[in-house]
Amino acid sequence: xxxxLSQEECDYLESKSEQAFNVHPIDGFHFGEDPxxxxxxxxxxxxxxxxxxxxxxxxxxxxxxxxxxxxxxxxAIQYTLYEKGDEYAWHTDGHQDQYAARHLVEKSIDPMPLxxxxxxxxxxxxxxxxxxxxLSHQEDYENGTLELHFHNQTHVFDxxxxxxxxxxxxxxxxxxxxxxxxxxxxxxMWLNGPPLR
Numbered sequence: 222x223x224x225x226l227s228q229e230e231c232d233y234l235e236s237k238s239e240q241a242f243n244v245h246p247i248d249g250f251h252f253g254e255d256p257x258x259x260x261x262x263x264x265x266x267x268x269x270x271x272x273x274x275x276x277x278x279x280x281x282x283x284x285x286x287x288x289x290x291x292x293x294x295x296x297a298i299q300y301t302l303y304e305k306g307d308e309y310a311w312h313t314d315g316h317q318d319q320y321a322a323r324h325l326v327e328k329s330i331d332p333m334p335l336x337x338x339x340x341x342x343x344x345x346x347x348x349x350x351x352x353x354x355x356l357s358h359q360e361d362y363e364n365g366t367l368e369l370h371f372h373n374q375t376h377v378f379d380x381x382x383x384x385x386x387x388x389x390x391x392x393x394x395x396x397x398x399x400x401x402x403x404x405x406x407x408x409x410m411w412l413n414g415p416p417l418r
Contacts, residue, residue, distance in 0.1 A: 225278045225386035226354060234275070234408055235356045237268040238300035249301060249309070258310040261397075266298035266408070279352045279412045282388035290349040290390075291414040294342055299409040303365050308399040311370070314391040315348030319416045322347055346413040348391035354408040355381045362403030370394045 226234065242264040249261035266272070276295045283290055303309075315321055315335050322345050323338040330337060338344060353367055359382055369376045371393050378387055389395070391411060 222386045226384040237271045260307045262302045275410045292412045296411045303400045303405040309397040311396045314351045317417045348411040350412040351391045352388045354386045356406040362405040363401045365400035365405040
């Protein structure tokens with residue numbers, strides 16, 4: 222979706238994301254068994270307007286793509302900075318069967334399995350739609366492309382203007398290739414629902 226957000230909406234989303242990042246930046250982490258898959262910096266954005274902007278894109282994609290997943294709740298926006306040398310190796314964001322449904326735990330586990338959560342609002346749910354919004358201008362970074370692999374084909378998204386969004390089912394294997402120059406800024410959201418039946 223090349224024009225998912227206007228430049229004004231991007232400015233607002235980036236402003237709220239930078240505020241969160243300045244308060245509580247953390248190293249990007251991988252939900253699953255291998256924490257070495259990822260190098261980046263992240264923060265979590267809970268601003269209602271920002272979350273609504275991004276969630277609407279995911280809900281629209283869910284209908285327009287014909288997936289029609291039963292979606293109940295988004296996760297907070299994950300603001301991600303990929304600097305030179307940062308990447309996220311091949312992975313999936315989640316599976317959608319009953320075994321993937323999250324179980325509530327009291328404390329975060331390191332590494333955190335995809336089927337565990339400390340958030341009671343996500344208990345029993347699975348990630349169904351993954352969404353990435355590009356907050357950088359294309360000239361701000363080199364490489365760092367989002368790549369999806371399904372049906373024995375790799376799809377490389379190398380023309381992603383600021384405000385563009387890519388949505389895909391969360392079970393699709395994907396990666397962020399290494400950034401070779403500059404900084405790539407994204408807003409990521411996962412939309413959750415009950416396991417498939």
